Amino acid sequence: MHRFKQFSTLFLACVFCAITVAQTDSTAVSFSNPIDSTTDSVEQIVAIQIPDSKESTRIKISEELNFALYLITNEQYDNASYLLNDLSQLKDDVSQIQADSIHYLSGWLKYFSQDFYGAIDDFSKIESNEKIGTPAKFYESICYVHSNEYDAAKTILQALKCDTASLEEEFRNFQLASIALLERDYNGYDSIIANYSYKFFQFSSEQKGMELYYNDLVSYKRKSPLIAGFLSALFPGLGKLYAGYRGMPFGTMYLTLPLAAVAIEVALIAGILSPPFLVFGSLFGIFYIGNIWGSAVSVYAIEKELYAEIDHNILFDMHIPLRRIFWQ
Amino acid sequence: MICIFPFAGFSGNKSPEFFKADSLQSAGQLELASLEYERICYGTFDNYVRTQALNEKAKCLLLSNKADAAEANMLRVNYFGLSDSLVFESRYRTAYCSYLAKDFEQAVSQCFMIDQFLPIDYQMQSAVLHALALNETREWDKAKLKLSAWAEYSIHNELKRDSVLSEIDAMYDPKQYPKFKDPNRANSLSTFVPGLGQLYSGYIFDAAFTTILMATGLGVAAVGIFVVKYYVTGIVLGYGIYQRFYMAGIKRSEYLANKRTYLSLRKFNDPLIETLTRLSSIE
Numbered sequence: 098m099h100r101f102k103q104f105s106t107l108f109l110a111c112v113f114c115a116i117t118v119a120q121t122d123s124t125a126v127s128f129s130n131p132i133d134s135t136t137d138s139v140e141q142i143v144a145i146q147i148p149d150s151k152e153s154t155r156i157k158i159s160e161e162l163n164f165a166l167y168l169i170t171n172e173q174y175d176n177a178s179y180l181l182n183d184l185s186q187l188k189d190d191v192s193q194i195q196a197d198s199i200h201y202l203s204g205w206l207k208y209f210s211q212d213f214y215g216a217i218d219d220f221s222k223i224e225s226n227e228k229i230g231t232p233a234k235f236y237e238s239i240c241y242v243h244s245n246e247y248d249a250a251k252t253i254l255q256a257l258k259c260d261t262a263s264l265e266e267e268f269r270n271f272q273l274a275s276i277a278l279l280e281r282d283y284n285g286y287d288s289i290i291a292n293y294s295y296k297f298f299q300f301s302s303e304q305k306g307m308e309l310y311y312n313d314l315v316s317y318k319r320k321s322p323l324i325a326g327f328l329s330a331l332f333p334g335l336g337k338l339y340a341g342y343r344g345m346p347f348g349t350m351y352l353t354l355p356l357a358a359v360a361i362e363v364a365l366i367a368g369i370l371s372p373p374f375l376v377f378g379s380l381f382g383i384f385y386i387g388n389i390w391g392s393a394v395s396v397y398a399i400e401k402e403l404y405a406e407i408d409h410n411i412l413f414d415m416h417i418p419l420r421r422i423f424w425q
Numbered sequence: 426m427i428c429i430f431p432f433a434g435f436s437g438n439k440s441p442e443f444f445k446a447d448s449l450q451s452a453g454q455l456e457l458a459s460l461e462y463e464r465i466c467y468g469t470f471d472n473y474v475r476t477q478a479l480n481e482k483a484k485c486l487l488l489s490n491k492a493d494a495a496e497a498n499m500l501r502v503n504y505f506g507l508s509d510s511l512v513f514e515s516r517y518r519t520a521y522c523s524y525l526a527k528d529f530e531q532a533v534s535q536c537f538m539i540d541q542f543l544p545i546d547y548q549m550q551s552a553v554l555h556a557l558a559l560n561e562t563r564e565w566d567k568a569k570l571k572l573s574a575w576a577e578y579s580i581h582n583e584l585k586r587d588s589v590l591s592e593i594d595a596m597y598d599p600k601q602y603p604k605f606k607d608p609n610r611a612n613s614l615s616t617f618v619p620g621l622g623q624l625y626s627g628y629i630f631d632a633a634f635t636t637i638l639m640a641t642g643l644g645v646a647a648v649g650i651f652v653v654k655y656y657v658t659g660i661v662l663g664y665g666i667y668q669r670f671y672m673a674g675i676k677r678s679e680y681l682a683n684k685r686t687y688l689s690l691r692k693f694n695d696p697l698i699e700t701l702t703r704l705s706s707i708e
Contacts, residue, residue, distance in 0.1 A: 167467045175494075176460045355661040362657040377658070 154190045162198050169202065178206055197225040201233050205424070213240040231257065231265055232423035238272060239415055247276050264297050268422065271300055275307060275415045278314065279408060286311060300418030307414060310407050319400050322393040329392035333357075333385065336392025341399045349388055356381040440474055443481070450485055459485040476502050476511055483518055492525035513539060513547040520551065524558055532558035549578045553705040560694050563605075569597035572701070580707060589704055596700060603689035611682035615675045622678025626685045635674040642667030 161184055168177035181203045184191075191199070204219030220237035223230060234257050241250035254273055259266035270289050277285035290308070295301045320340050329336030333353035334346035360381040363374045439447070446461035462482035466475045479502050486495035499519035504512055520535035536555035540548050552575035559568035572593045580586040606626045615622030619639045623632035642663050649659010 164464060164467055168463065173463055175456075176463050179456055179460055355657075355665070359658045359661050362655060366655065 154187075155192055155195060158184060158187065158191055158195050162195065162202070165202050169206065174206060174210070177202070181206065194225055194229070197223045197229050197233075201229050204233065204236060208236055208240060211243075213243045216240045217244075231259075235268070235272065235419055235423065239419060242276060242279065242415065243412065247280055250276055262294065264299070264422070267294060267297055268300060268418065271304055271307070271418070272415060275411050278307065278311060278411055281314065283311070283315060299422050303414040303418050307411065310411055310414075313407060314404075317400075317403060320396045322396045325396050326389045326393040329389045333388050336389065337395050340392060340395040342395060345395075349391075353381070353384050353388055356384055439477060442468070442474070443477070446478075446481065450481065455485040455489045459489075472503055472506055473508070473511065476507055476515055480514055480518055483522055487522065487525070492522055496522040496526045496528060496531065498522075509543055509547065513543055513550070516543075517551050517554065520554055520558065524554065524561075527561075529558050529561040533562055533564075545578070549575050552579075553701055557698060557701055560697050561690075563690070565597055565602055566599075569593060572597075572704075576704075585707060589707060592700070592704070596697060601693070603686075603693045605686045605689065606682035608679040608682040611678040612675055615678035619671055619674050622675065623681055626678065626681040628681050628685075631677070631681060635670065635677070638670040639667055639674075642670065 161180065165177050165180050165184070168174075168180065181199055184199045185203060188196075200219045200222045204216045204223075207213075207216035207219060217237055217240045220233045220240065223233040234253050238250040238253040241247070241253065251273060254269050254276075257265070257269055259269055270292055274286050274289040277283075277289060290304075293304060295304060325336035325340050327336070328339050329349075332350075334349035336346075337349060338346040356377070360374065360377045363371070363377045367373050369378075442465050446458050446465065449455075449458035449461055459482050462478040462485065465478035466482075469475050469478075479498060483495040483499050486492075486498060496519065499515065499522050502515045502519070504515070507515070516535045516539050520532040520539075523529070523531035523535065533555070536551050536558060539551045540555075552571050556568040556571045556575075559565070559571065573590060576586055576589045576593060580589055611622035611625050613622075614625050615635075620632040620636040623629075623635055642665075644663070645666060646659045646663025649655045649663060653659070
């Protein structure tokens with residue numbers, strides 16, 4: 098019986114050695130637990146006895162990247178960020194493609210948390226020109242767009258190598274055309290959209306939407322600040338009505354007209370040189386002149402508001418297909 | 426609050442994949458532990474294991490003072506095919522996280538699910554938390570019924586039980602229930618009689634101040650019209666003062682009604698939290 102036990106132990110030891118050798122070959126080695134080092138799990142024994150080879154580490158990192166992708170897909174962004182930050186520390190053990198993947202996911206997370214410079218930093222570190230390189234360049238360029246660095250965004254897109262008549266080429270043109278609109282370079286926009294084929298459903302609706310923004314921008318004529326000021330001088334609030342505001346003119350009238358009435362009454366009763374008229378007349382004068390100035394400036398303000406709204410829509414329409422194409 | 430209901434004795438048997446995450450949690454590395462629990466969710470097809478991992482992750486998030494994230498995490502639990510004990514643990518923890526995240530409707534809803542689908546033992550274990558959540562949703566009568574049922578069921582010593590029941594009766598005396606102020610009513614009152622909305626909310630000085638300002642506006646107009654004979658000036662200045670403070674008074678009366686409601690609720694509920702916490706330790 099004792100001899101049988103010895104044989105059994107020897108046999109189990111041999112089986113264990115065979116498993117560990119097989120695991121080394123298939124590189125399915127787990128990391129050891131840094132905290133619970135006293136637990137005698139098979140995983141830990143394997144991890145302790147056999148040092149990780151570079152290849153096994155890379156397989157492990159690939160698994161970690163899949164896990165990071167799962168975290169992002171399930172909106173566990175804090176966990177994903179923590180994991181990717183950890184992975185980015187493993188500089189020597191990762192392959193180039195893995196390093197690129199880490200930077201890509203990390204950049205993507207930063208882009209969605211609107212840390213555009215952090216995202217640019219990550220996307221710019223991607224060296225691969227394969228599957229991951231193209232989306233990374235698109236994301237990097239849109240980060241520059243959000244940071245109002247249009248030249249850098251255009252440089253990245255123009256340096257991108259795309260097949261003729263491919264989705265990437267059409268999408269690059271779409272992005273370049275959108276940037277041209279943001280820069281109010283209407284000639285540049287016209288020359289780019291001449292090459293549109295509108296055959297890619299992923300962003301054809303945005304292409305058409307961009308043309309509406311273009312029409313809005315081109316057809317918009319800024320009102321004259323001189324006319325606005327003149328109208329306000331004629332009748333308080335009329336200048337703002339001319340500029341395009343609808344509620345504000347009545348507020349202006351509501352404030353200025355009673356002051357005018359008071360000033361007139363005081364002038365009629367107490368005289369033009371009387372102290373009450375000097376007070377109320379000055380008060381009315383300040384509001385009256387301020388209103389004229391405000392009407393002239395409101396022409397620029399309303400233009401700025403319109404441009405801000407259109408720019409916001411352009412940026413939104415640039416972002417949506419980016420996600421639709423590269424993040425499914 | 427985290428220390429009040431620590432879930433002692435809830436967790437069942439765990440598979441070996443929890444060793445690493447559990448040890449990280451014990452070592453206080455909560456972020457890493459949370460990640461490892463999420464890894465367990467990622468790596469398993471077993472809903473039982475996934476639910477356990479989500480529960481443990483919620484613990485880590487609670488310990489990191491992220492009650493909102495813990496609640497969102499617990500709402501990911503799929504209750505299909507789980508044992509009663511794990512369903513209870515998950516529902517109870519969800520209710521607890523929701524309570525801490527001040528999502529009281531969700532907490533009540535989770536406790537209601539326990540009442541509907543789990544045996545009486547579990548219903549009684551969640552009764553105190555249920556009552557606390559009901560207090561916050563101002564359903565004191567339901568909270569009282571819940572606590573009375575809990576005392577009848579859980580406290581075996583007759584003397585203690587009677588004492589607890591009488592304490593519950595005293596706490597939930599309908600005459601002591603806070604009377605809430607309706608902001609819409611305050612608004613209407615202030616619209617018709619300036620200052621009345623503030624008075625309705627119980628802020629006498631605020632009401633007096635508003636009334637004085639209104640009277641000042643009317644006074645300026647009266648002086649302008651009847652005394653100095655500056656008709657337009659009197660009307661414009663008087664109306665200007667009156668109108669400004671009139672609109673501001675309406676807004677303020679709404680704010681004060683909400684403030685009074687909040688203060689009344691806290692004044693009534695805060696002592697209840699302390700008492701219920703003490704009662705929950707009685708067996």
